[in-house]
Structure formats: structure tokens, C-alpha cells
Amino acid sequence: MAVEFPSDPVSIGPPSRYSSKMEKIQTYQEELRKKREDGGRYRTLNTNMMASSQKLNTLSQSPKMGIENPTFDREETLRMKSVHYSVYVSELNELLCSLQRVRYSLSDDAESAADVQVVMELLQQSEFQQAFSMHSSVSLGVRAINPPYPITARAQQLCHEVQNVLQFTKQKEGIELKALLTIPHFQALMEAHDCVAERELEPEFSLAQYGGETVKLVRLEKARDIPLGATVKNEHDCVMVSRVVKGGAADRSGLLSEGDEILEINGIPVRGKNINEVHDILSNMHGTLTFLLIPSSRHKVPTHRQTVMHVKAYFSYDPAEDPYLPCRELGLAFQKGDILHVLSQDDPNWWQAYKDGDDHSQRLAGLIPGKSFQQQRETLKKTVLDRNPENPGKPWYSKKIKKPRKKSFYSNPSRNQESYTEDVLTYEEMALYHQTGNRKRPIALIGPSNSGHDDLRQRLLSVEPDRFAGAVPHTTRTPRTHELNGREYHFVSRSNFEADVSTGKFIEFGEYERNLYGTSTDSVRQVVNSGRICVLCLHTRSLRALRSSNLKPYVIFITPPPQEQLRTLVSKEGKSLKHEDLKEMTEKAQEMEQNYGHLFDAVVVNSDEDMAFFELLRLIDKLDTQPQWVPSSWLC
Incomplete structure (x- = not known):
């Protein structure tokens, strides 16, 4: 192949300049001569290659021997060889042309020109050209376009799931997508995709006979230091897949199932090994893992997407x-x-x-x-811990209850208490709830005596009276001269009060100086219906009755700081509380949180009155802007 290079017009000048130009011309002619020789050599190589092709044709006409390979296509192979040769010659010529230009530009630098000449001579050696030819063949194979590997063979099922999700959509994009998925041609395309994908996925779980049992070969990718997402168990000397964890590599592949017996992992037999040995084997492996399995003989029901259940944990x-x-x-x-x-x-x-x-x-x-x-x-x-170590057989919780000093309040025991009959608390199913603008959730402040929860309630009522209000309590005592029925109290007879108690209308009630007092759900609901936020200070025993109502309360626990910090805080405020009182307050707070903490929605530490008040406001304001987790039974 002859290659022409651009040249400048030759001008006659001084003798030295003329001789320089002549040297360039001679050099150029010498290069043209070498190129012609190279072209002739390439043509000879091509002729030899064609002769070899004729020999192949002659051999192909001879009687067939051996096993015919249907995947072998002679014409396609010769075409690929021709393409490879053309690419090979083209790339080598481009490299030689580039070196020629470099050498001409370095005509004034003898050393550099000599280096380029050495490189060109190397490129023209037969050993280099053979190595370059092999490199081109490998590169051509690497660059060959392979068909995409199917991710799933469940395209039709996924389309049906998307259609169910978009069934009631009103968005423009959703309606357009739903119409696209229901086109018969698109559904036929998905059906054809699944048929092809099933065939492509067969190598991942090829079936064979292994010792009289049907086995399958599964290949999974495992990242370093990340669990595979499956657990195993021993059944006699067998290693069985006990579960496949959602979201893991095993679950995403869909190739491992519960009940499969693992025979080998990357060629290592595991039958007869205990689960600790299998764990050690897997922990040291990453990359492609090959499992030899005996599939589970259980009848496999098509898996459906399970509904996610949201629960609140009542233990750590x-x-x-x-x-x-x-x-x-x-x-x-x-x-x-x-x-x-x-x-x-x-x-x-x-x-x-x-x-x-x-x-x-x-x-x-x-x-x-x-x-x-x-x-x-x-x-x-x-059962083990609820016994006093000093008096075996005596319940640990049997203590002497102190007699109340002033008022004795009791929660209503007859109001929907079946949901709280569990002695052992584990989980409670939850759901997200966003309060409406005209029906605010009542705020219940809980805390031990002298924790400041009543002071915080009074501050809320006085600072924003149009936003916060208290529930008007009921009483059986006689009204005083300045009191109006329905403003300070709801004044009722004792018989009516006791009738309301029996029907479960009170959140809490008690007796003081032979008069009954109580807070009813109707009085709380009256504040809620007015659009204001009802703020309550309740005993912990009243929380169950309040939560069993349909008022959806938000419970905030006001707790004192640790005892040492509480002592410093009390001394700064000039209050006089004995050490025993401070200790009793902190212990009472710990007891309340231990027994009723699962019913609290938030906790506020009252180490500073202003900071506690602003934190209380922040929590209340958040109810208007963010949905909150509430028991799902509240939304039924």
C-alpha cells in the first residue's frame, strides 16, 4: 500500500539551503520506496492468506469426519478474519504514518530522529507484527458486543403489579404509563421477553442428577464483609437453608429457597459439617459463590408481596x-x-x-x-425474677402502699382495657397519623411531684389562652358564690357522677373531703371540638383510659434532671428540699419511665424552666407539620 505525504514546493535558494532541500527530497523518495516494498509484502501476505482459504475450501469438500459443530459457520469465520486483517493493517499503517510525520518534524534533531528510526525498524519486524496481530485479535474479541443479560423473567408480573398501583392514580404521568402498559403489543413484548429470559437464566441453575437426587447449581455474587442474606440449620448430617433474609444477595437472586440442602460451596463439600463450620467457610469467601443444592421438595406457592407491618418496640x-x-x-x-x-x-x-x-x-x-x-x-x-430473694415464694412487687395525703384519683378500669391485659409488652402495631387543622390532639403532661409539669401547663394556658385550654372537671360538691356551672366545674349529683363512672365516661376520678372529682372524656372532647389544644396533667394510671378513648392524645413525660444536677438547680432557686425528697423524686421518675415509658410519645428534661417550656412548644408545633406514629387501632 502506497502512502502519500504532503510536501512543500521546492524553491531554489543559496547552495547550502539547496543541498538541505535535496537531502529532504532524497529521504522522502527513500521512504516512498520502503512503503512500496511494505505494500508488496502485505499483498504477498494477503495472497498467502487467500491461498490458505482455498485450502480450507478444499478440505471442507472432503468427507466429514468427527462430530459436526452446528455453531461453526465457515463463511462467517472467514469474514471475521478478513475484518480482523483489515483492522490490523489499518492500525499498523496509521502508526507508521504518525512516526513518519514525527521524524520529519525532528529533522534538525539527529538524536531524536535516530530514536524514531529505531522504533520504525522495530515495527517492521515480523515478530512484532505477529504479536500485534494477536493483540488485535484479542481486542476484537473483547470489544465484541454481547447481548444484555436478563435481570428477571417476571416482566409480565411486574407490569401487573405496576398496573395495580396505578389503578386509582389521577396524575397525568401515571395515566399515561397505565395506558402504555395495557397496549396488547407491549404485553406481547413482555411475554416474549420472559420466554427468552427464562432460557438465558437456565445456566444459573442447571439441573443434573447427583446420587439419585435432582440437584441445581446456583451462582451468587457476595461482597466482601457483607452477609449473603441467608441462614442455615442442621438436620441430621444435612446443611439446610433455614431462611432467606429480605434485601440480601440471596433474596435478590431468587435462586435460594428455604428448605434447600447445600451439598457444596465452591467445590467444598459441606454435608456432615455443623453450621459453625459452614459459617467459617462462607465468611472467608467473596466474589462469585457456586452452590450445589438439592432443591426443597416442599410445594412452593407463588410468593406475593407482603404488606409491611410497622411496630413500636416496648423493649430494648x-x-x-x-x-x-x-x-x-x-x-x-x-x-x-x-x-x-x-x-x-x-x-x-x-x-x-x-x-x-x-x-x-x-x-x-x-x-x-x-x-x-x-x-x-x-x-x-x-417468673424467675418476680420473687423476693429474701423471702422465696413472695412476689417481689408486693409492697406496702403509702396512704395518699390529699386527693386519691383512679383511672377508669372498665374502659376498653382488653388491649392492656398483656403482662409482657413486646410490640404494638403503629400507623402514621397527621392531625387535622380543626381537631388538635390533647396534650397529656406526666411527671412526678415537684417535676414542674403542672407549672408548664399553667404557663401554656396563660401565654396562649386562644390556643390552649384546660378541660372543665366534674365534681359533686356544692358550687361557691363566684363559680358558674360549666366554667370552673361541672356540678353534678353523686348518683349521676357514679353512673358516669360505671359507664366509663371518666379518664380519672377520685374523692377528696367526701366529694368526688373527675375529668371526663366529654369535657376533653369539648375543648378539641372548639379547635383548641386541651392540656392535661394526669397520673400515669390514667394514661390507659385516655389512650383507650378516641381522643388520640400526645403524651409528654416531664422528668427532673439527675439527682446531683437537681440539687444544684433547687439551691439556685432558693427552694428547700431535703435530700430524701430529691432522691424520692428521681427514683419516682425512673419508676414511672420504667413502667409507663412505652406510652410516652416524648420526654422533656426540666433542668431549666425556659428551655423546657420552649422544647414543649416545639414538640406541640411539630404535630401540625409532621405525621406521628400512633397505634393502628386508633385509626380503625
Whole structure:
């Protein structure tokens, strides 16, 4: 192949300049001569290649021997060889042309020109050209376009799920997408996609016969230091898949199922090994894992997307301290009061869940104790601990109750108490609720004596009387001269009061100086219906009756600071409280939080009156802007 290079017009000048130009011309002619020789050599190579092709044609006409490979196409192979040769010659010529230009531009630099000449001679050697030809062949194979690997063979099912989601949509994009998915041609395309995808996915779980059992070969990708998302158990000498955790690599692949027996992992036999040995094997592996399995013989029902259940935890859980956890790495730690999103309850003993507020990039679910399983464990623990170590057989909680000094209030025991009959608290199902603008949730302030919760209530009522109001209580005493019925109190007879108690109309009630006093749900509802926020100060025993009503209260626990800080705070305010009183206050707060903390929506530490008041306002304002988790039974 001859290659022409651009040249400048030759001008006659001084002798030295003329001789320089002549040298350039001679050099150029010499290069043209070499190019012609190279072109001839390439043509000879091409002729030899065509002769080889003729030999192949001659051989192909001879009688067939051996097994015919239907995937071999002679014409296609020769075409690919021709394309490869053309690419090879083109790339090599481009490189030589580039070096020629470089050498001409370096005519004044003898050393650089000599280096370029050495490189050109190297490129023209037969050994280099053979190596370059092999490199081009490998590169051509690497750059070959492969068909995309199917992600799923459930395109039709996914389309139906999307259609169900868009069934009642009113958005323009949703209506357009729904119309697109219902086109017959699109549905036929999805059906064809699934047929092809099923064939493409077959190599991932090829079936064979293994010792009389049908086995399958599964390949999964496992990242370093990230669990695979499946647990195993021993049944005699077999290693079985006990569960597949939502969001993990095993779950996303859809190739592992509960009940599958694992025979080998990357060629390592596991039959006869215990689960600890299998765990050690898997922990040291990452990348592509190949499992040889015996599929589960159980009848597999098509899986449907389960509804996520949201629960509030009424106990704290640390997986590191649970010896019964099937897989310590998959345990999900949480604190009392956390919201958990339960994805699977297939195993009643160990649920799969996410914790609200966790990083959304964490796709692998965690294991938490199931409700019934945790109740059994807590009941057994309570049976052991609820006995006085000094007096065996005597309940630990049997203490002498102090006689109340002034008023004695009692929560209503007959108002929908069946939801609180559980002695062991585990989880409560929750749902998001956003209060409406004209029906505000009542605020219940709870706290021990001298914690300041009553002072905070009075401050709310005095600062914003148009926004906050108190419920008018009921009483059986005689009204005083300045009191009006329905303003200071609802004055009723004793018989009517007792009738209302029996029908469960009171949140709390009690007797003081032979007169009955109480706060009814109707008086709270009257404030709610007026559009204002009802602020209550209640005893902890009254919370159950309040929560059993349909008032949807927001409970805030006002707790004193730690005892040392409380002593400093009291001394600064000039109050005189004995050490025993301070100790009793802090201990009472701890007891209230221990026994009733699961009913609190928020906690405010009253270490500074102004800071506690503004924090209280912030929590109340948040109810208008953010939805809150409430028991799902409230929304039924």
C-alpha cells in the first residue's frame, strides 16, 4: 500500500539551503520506496492468506469426519478474519504514518530522529507484527458486543403489579404509563421477553442428577464483609437453608429457597459439617459463590408481596446478648420506643425488619424476636425474677402502699382495657397519623411531684389562652358564690357522677373531703371540638383510659434532671428540699419511665424552666407539620 505525504514546493535558494532541500527530497523518495516494498509484502501476505482459504475450501469438500459443530459457520469465520486483517493493517499503517510525520518534524534533531528510526525498524519486524496481530485479535474479541443479560423473567408480573398501583392514580404521568402498559403489543413484548429470559437464566441453575437426587447449581455474587442474606440449620448430617433474609444477595437472586440442602460451596463439600463450620467457610469467601443444592421438595406457592407491618418496640434488644439468635451477624439491635418496619413474619420466632431512620442504602433486613417468642421468653424471665430473694415464694412487687395525703384519683378500669391485659409488652402495631387543622390532639403532661409539669401547663394556658385550654372537671360538691356551672366545674349529683363512672365516661376520678372529682372524656372532647389544644396533667394510671378513648392524645413525660444536677438547680432557686425528697423524686421518675415509658410519645428534661417550656412548644408545633406514629387501632 502506497502512502502519500504532503510536501512543500521546492524553491531554489543559496547552495547550502539547496543541498538541505535535496537531502529532504532524497529521504522522502527513500521512504516512498520502503512503503512500496511494505505494500508488496502485505499483498504477498494477503495472497498467502487467500491461498490458505482455498485450502480450507478444499478440505471442507472432503468427507466429514468427527462430530459436526452446528455453531461453526465457515463463511462467517472467514469474514471475521478478513475484518480482523483489515483492522490490523489499518492500525499498523496509521502508526507508521504518525512516526513518519514525527521524524520529519525532528529533522534538525539527529538524536531524536535516530530514536524514531529505531522504533520504525522495530515495527517492521515480523515478530512484532505477529504479536500485534494477536493483540488485535484479542481486542476484537473483547470489544465484541454481547447481548444484555436478563435481570428477571417476571416482566409480565411486574407490569401487573405496576398496573395495580396505578389503578386509582389521577396524575397525568401515571395515566399515561397505565395506558402504555395495557397496549396488547407491549404485553406481547413482555411475554416474549420472559420466554427468552427464562432460557438465558437456565445456566444459573442447571439441573443434573447427583446420587439419585435432582440437584441445581446456583451462582451468587457476595461482597466482601457483607452477609449473603441467608441462614442455615442442621438436620441430621444435612446443611439446610433455614431462611432467606429480605434485601440480601440471596433474596435478590431468587435462586435460594428455604428448605434447600447445600451439598457444596465452591467445590467444598459441606454435608456432615455443623453450621459453625459452614459459617467459617462462607465468611472467608467473596466474589462469585457456586452452590450445589438439592432443591426443597416442599410445594412452593407463588410468593406475593407482603404488606409491611410497622411496630413500636416496648423493649430494648441487643443481638450480641441473645444466644438463641440463628445468625449473630443478621441481628438487628434496637431500643425501647424505636419504630420497626417488619417485612416478613414467615418464621414466627424470628421476624425480618428494618429500623426506622436507618440508612436507606442498607438493603439487608435484620432479624428480631417474634412477638410470641419474645413474650414466652419475658414471661419465663419474669417468673424467675418476680420473687423476693429474701423471702422465696413472695412476689417481689408486693409492697406496702403509702396512704395518699390529699386527693386519691383512679383511672377508669372498665374502659376498653382488653388491649392492656398483656403482662409482657413486646410490640404494638403503629400507623402514621397527621392531625387535622380543626381537631388538635390533647396534650397529656406526666411527671412526678415537684417535676414542674403542672407549672408548664399553667404557663401554656396563660401565654396562649386562644390556643390552649384546660378541660372543665366534674365534681359533686356544692358550687361557691363566684363559680358558674360549666366554667370552673361541672356540678353534678353523686348518683349521676357514679353512673358516669360505671359507664366509663371518666379518664380519672377520685374523692377528696367526701366529694368526688373527675375529668371526663366529654369535657376533653369539648375543648378539641372548639379547635383548641386541651392540656392535661394526669397520673400515669390514667394514661390507659385516655389512650383507650378516641381522643388520640400526645403524651409528654416531664422528668427532673439527675439527682446531683437537681440539687444544684433547687439551691439556685432558693427552694428547700431535703435530700430524701430529691432522691424520692428521681427514683419516682425512673419508676414511672420504667413502667409507663412505652406510652410516652416524648420526654422533656426540666433542668431549666425556659428551655423546657420552649422544647414543649416545639414538640406541640411539630404535630401540625409532621405525621406521628400512633397505634393502628386508633385509626380503625
